[in-house]
Amino acid sequence: MRxxxxxxxxxxxxxxxxxxxxxxxxxxxxxxxxxxRDAVPSLANLRIVLADPETWRVLGNTLYVALxxxxxxxxLGVTLAFLVARTDLPGRRVFQGLLxxxxxxxxxxxxxxxxxxxxxxxxxxxxxMALTNGSDPLVRIYGAGGIVLAMTLYKYPIAYLTxxxxxxxxxxxxxxxxxxxxxxxxxxxxxxTLPLVLPSIAAGLTLVFLSAMxxxxxxxxxxxxxxxxxLATKIYATILDFDRPYxxxxxxxLSLLLALVAGAVLALQRWWLRDRGFGLVTGVGxxxxxxxxxxxxxxxxxxxxxxxxxxxxxxLAVLLTALTRAYGRPLGxxxxxxxxxxxxxxxxxxxxxxxxxxxxxxxxxxTVCVILGLALAYxxxxxxxxxxxxxxxxxxxxxxxxxxxxxxxxxxxxxxPVFGLWLxxxxxxxxxxxxxxxxxxxxxxVAAALTQLHxxxxxxxxAxxxxxxxxxxxxxxxxxxxxxxxxxxxxAVPALTELTLSVILWSAGNETIGVxxxxxxxxxxxxxxxxxxxxxxxxxxxxxxxxxxxxxxxxPRDV
Amino acid sequence: xxxxxxxxxVLVLCLALLSAPLSAAAQGAVTLYTSESQDKVNEMxxxxxxxxPGVTLNIYRSGTQVVIGKLQAEIQAxxxxxxxxxxxxIEFFAQLARKNLLQSYTPPEAERAxxxxxxxxxxxxxxxxxxxxxxxxxxxxxxxxxxxKDLADARHKGKVGMASPFYSGAAFSxxxxxxxxxxxGWGFFxxxxxxxxxxxxxxxxxxxxxxxxxxxxxxxxxxxxxxxKAKGSPVDHIWxxxxxxxxxxxxxxxxxAKHPTGAQAFIRYxxxxxxxxxxxxxxxxxVLPGIEGPKGMPAEKLEILPxxxxxxxxxxxxxxxxxxxxFETK
Numbered sequence: 001m002r003x004x005x006x007x008x009x010x011x012x013x014x015x016x017x018x019x020x021x022x023x024x025x026x027x028x029x030x031x032x033x034x035x036x037r038d039a040v041p042s043l044a045n046l047r048i049v050l051a052d053p054e055t056w057r058v059l060g061n062t063l064y065v066a067l068x069x070x071x072x073x074x075x076l077g078v079t080l081a082f083l084v085a086r087t088d089l090p091g092r093r094v095f096q097g098l099l100x101x102x103x104x105x106x107x108x109x110x111x112x113x114x115x116x117x118x119x120x121x122x123x124x125x126x127x128x129m130a131l132t133n134g135s136d137p138l139v140r141i142y143g144a145g146g147i148v149l150a151m152t153l154y155k156y157p158i159a160y161l162t163x164x165x166x167x168x169x170x171x172x173x174x175x176x177x178x179x180x181x182x183x184x185x186x187x188x189x190x191x192x193t194l195p196l197v198l199p200s201i202a203a204g205l206t207l208v209f210l211s212a213m214x215x216x217x218x219x220x221x222x223x224x225x226x227x228x229x230x231l232a233t234k235i236y237a238t239i240l241d242f243d244r245p246y247x248x249x250x251x252x253x254l255s256l257l258l259a260l261v262a263g264a265v266l267a268l269q270r271w272w273l274r275d276r277g278f279g280l281v282t283g284v285g286x287x288x289x290x291x292x293x294x295x296x297x298x299x300x301x302x303x304x305x306x307x308x309x310x311x312x313x314x315x316l317a318v319l320l321t322a323l324t325r326a327y328g329r330p331l332g333x334x335x336x337x338x339x340x341x342x343x344x345x346x347x348x349x350x351x352x353x354x355x356x357x358x359x360x361x362x363x364x365x366x367t368v369c370v371i372l373g374l375a376l377a378y379x380x381x382x383x384x385x386x387x388x389x390x391x392x393x394x395x396x397x398x399x400x401x402x403x404x405x406x407x408x409x410x411x412x413x414x415x416x417p418v419f420g421l422w423l424x425x426x427x428x429x430x431x432x433x434x435x436x437x438x439x440x441x442x443x444x445x446v447a448a449a450l451t452q453l454h455x456x457x458x459x460x461x462x463a464x465x466x467x468x469x470x471x472x473x474x475x476x477x478x479x480x481x482x483x484x485x486x487x488x489x490x491x492a493v494p495a496l497t498e499l500t501l502s503v504i505l506w507s508a509g510n511e512t513i514g515v516x517x518x519x520x521x522x523x524x525x526x527x528x529x530x531x532x533x534x535x536x537x538x539x540x541x542x543x544x545x546x547x548x549x550x551x552x553x554x555x556p557r558d559v
Numbered sequence: 560x561x562x563x564x565x566x567x568x569v570l571v572l573c574l575a576l577l578s579a580p581l582s583a584a585a586q587g588a589v590t591l592y593t594s595e596s597q598d599k600v601n602e603m604x605x606x607x608x609x610x611x612p613g614v615t616l617n618i619y620r621s622g623t624q625v626v627i628g629k630l631q632a633e634i635q636a637x638x639x640x641x642x643x644x645x646x647x648x649i650e651f652f653a654q655l656a657r658k659n660l661l662q663s664y665t666p667p668e669a670e671r672a673x674x675x676x677x678x679x680x681x682x683x684x685x686x687x688x689x690x691x692x693x694x695x696x697x698x699x700x701x702x703x704x705x706x707x708k709d710l711a712d713a714r715h716k717g718k719v720g721m722a723s724p725f726y727s728g729a730a731f732s733x734x735x736x737x738x739x740x741x742x743x744g745w746g747f748f749x750x751x752x753x754x755x756x757x758x759x760x761x762x763x764x765x766x767x768x769x770x771x772x773x774x775x776x777x778x779x780x781x782x783x784x785x786x787x788k789a790k791g792s793p794v795d796h797i798w799x800x801x802x803x804x805x806x807x808x809x810x811x812x813x814x815x816a817k818h819p820t821g822a823q824a825f826i827r828y829x830x831x832x833x834x835x836x837x838x839x840x841x842x843x844x845x846v847l848p849g850i851e852g853p854k855g856m857p858a859e860k861l862e863i864l865p866x867x868x869x870x871x872x873x874x875x876x877x878x879x880x881x882x883x884x885x886f887e888t889k
Binding site: 119120121126129224225227239240241242243325326327328329343347348349350356357360361363364367368371415422425427428431507508509519520522523524525526528 | 570618629763766770771794875879886
């Protein structure tokens with residue numbers, strides 16, 4: 001029996017190697033850098049960080065921006081989910097697809113888009129200045145307000161999808177019971193549906209909050225010009241500030257602070273949700289639909305307007321900016337052309353290289369994540385090893401922790417060769433970071449799919465004489481096919497346009513497409529950056545449609 | 560086992576393709592770390608590779624300070640990846656020369672250029688000249704500015720732009736040149752702050768914002784504006800009467816570079832008439848005599864503010880710290 005037990009635990013080897021190499025080791029190195037100087041333990045870095053009023057101001061900014069985004073995106077997400085799933089909103093099937101659209105736009109491109117609309121030289125202000133013949137912009141987008149606006153409009157789909165999924169899981173029988181007992185539709189919604197969907201709302205809000213706290217792209221683009229820093233951008237600035245003594249150590253100390261806050265929020269959510277279960281799908285009966293009555297056409301118009309202004313307008317602005325030929329000249333037919341696309345596609349070989357890098361990285365990382373996810377899910381559910389929670393934490397940590405922190409940890413861990421492996425300055429270090437970051441995303445659908453598969457099927461195969469591997473290969477994996485594909489897509493799509501990790505980890509020849517667009521913008525090549533951003537959005541939309549076709553359902557995404 | 564076929568194949572293929580660049584690098588791609596404009600340096604790469612088939616140029620491009628940071632990390636780790644360095648920070652090159660990290664190389668073409676552009680015995684070179692001047696938006700500013708002091712003019716309050724010395728080498732050189740000048744000093748920058756100057760990361764961003772009218776006047780590098788003016792944007796630049804700041808943007812070969820021949824070929828190309836003419840096309844001022852300057856360059860005798868490299872070297876950290884204090888804390 002010992003041999004069989006040992007073979008059952010074989011998947012543990014690759015899983016443990018990756019988790020130790022890509023999560024534990026970097027985490028320890030990061031902690032060491034934060035708590036030492038010149039290879040000697042020291043609290044100097046922490047002291048500097050905690051004593052600096054700038055740190056507290058930046059922490060305050062981070063929480064301010066994250067809380068506002070959570071409140072607004074949460075409100076939007078819940079309202080829209082209810083309207084689409086529980087009322088007779090006109091056109092709700094169309095809206096189901098359209099409302100998820102902002103999710104497919106990489107966050108920093110979302111920020112760029114709003115910059116083109118509301119920036120000091122953006123279309124709105126240009127129109128205003130032309131109208132009033134003045135030179136003062138109507139709207140100032142740089143700073144907290146702009147960051148909250150951009151993040152809200154691109155993160156509300158997280159709340160929306162979570163709550164919509166929660167609503168779908170509520171047993172309609174409960175609502176039917178209330179209705180047949182005489183409650184009005186609105187009373188039912190308030191007293192029955194809402195409490196049942198509360199855990200989903202809480203989960204959605206937490207996800208939005210963590211996502212907002214971790215984000216780099218939007219605060220970089222809309223915060224730098226106003227000198228408004230959040231922790232993620234402050235850490236980035238500190239990493240680059242090489243003239244500052246012990247800058248990497250201080251960056252590490254700041255990272256520990258950020259990780260602490262994120263960890264606290266996660267722990268809070270876990271604790272709050274520990275006694276509340278999610279209602280399982282039981283299927284029969286349709287959820288009652290609330291009639292909106294006279295408000296129906298207004299509600300429809302409002303949601304349509306929201307989609308057009310919230311999602312369509314910024315994307316249009318990106319396209320228009322991409323088509324502009326000379327910056328500063330008024331918008332007109334003579335100032336539009338495909339010149340920028342020409343330069344980006346045919347005169348910057350780095351763009352094609354970056355695209356190739358991103359595609360290969362995303363595909364490889366997703367494949368590795370799915371294989372590891374399968375091994376992990378198997379270990380948790382079939383082999384039932386002890387320490388499952390520890391494994392779970394290790395997997396979730398690089399996802400919950402802000403990307404900047406993860407990137408710094410990986411840089412510090414692999415700055416010098418480890419066991420003769422030279423990772424720094426190669427594309428492999430980006431791959432390691434992607435696997436660490438997106439494993440949690442891939443694990444969820446795989447684990448969920450595995451729970452729905454009764455072990456009896458595998459046991460039947462084993463009883464017929466198949467070895468463990470044969471049973472897995474011929475029975476389990478084929479049955480899990482759609483879950484595995486969903487997991488692959490879930491990990492690959494955000495990896496394709498990722499910026500936060502690669503902006504710190506890239507090197508010559510190893511740019512990702514996100515880094516290219518960001519660098520072009522930082523260089524001031526706004527028009528070229530807009531052209532590249534348009535192409536990225538088009539590819540992202542295309543990848544999403546392809547994924548939908550392959551997996552049969554819209555995959556939720558989180559970066 | 561057929562279910563495993565496709566995914567494993569995909570993974571192996573991806574991993575194989577990801578490794579491909581490593582072999583390409585080993586075969587002789589010269590690595591250049593630079594803060595040159597992405598599109599311009601790619602143009603140079605294209606022209607150079609056409610004239611020198613068999614040599615490929617690999618470019619890592621970011622703001623000067625970012626590139627320096629990366630290089631310093633590599634120096635610390637004892638593994639410099641670059642063959643060529645080309646950045647707007649001459650003091651950093653002086654540091655590298657002191658640490659013996661640069662190779663001396665003077666191509667025959669360089670002999671025709673003024674000797675002052677061959678630094679420290681050919682360890683690093685100035686291959687074309689760029690200047691920090693005062694730019695303005697021609698639609699918003701009726702009266703053509705004449706001096707650096709126009710940046711502190713209250714009529715332009717809140718509409719003045721400049722690049723950050725933490726990202727842009729040109730901005731740092733300008734800071735280091737103006738501060739020790741008695742006519743300017745820190746007082747000049749304090750007056751800029753009072754006039755609501757907005758600090759952007761890069762000169763490119765400043766130039767773009769000048770074009771759209773977000774800025775009316777700006778301290779910005781000249782060739783951006785010549786470039787945009789040629790394309791039709793409403794911008795122009797003036798040569799300040801006190802003088803413009805020459806922004807040294809030296810290029811040098813790393814000692815122990817893995818591809819020295821290719822690196823030398825690139826420097827030869829930049830000094831060659833073809834290379835110099837490409838520079839002029841891109842709006843830069845050439846160093847070779849006999850090559851006509853770019854359009855839009857003032858024809859009169861040009862006043863250049865003297866830059867004290869010794870001062871900058873001695874006060875590097877202080878300059879950054881005081882700047883941070885003045886502009887980054889409220």
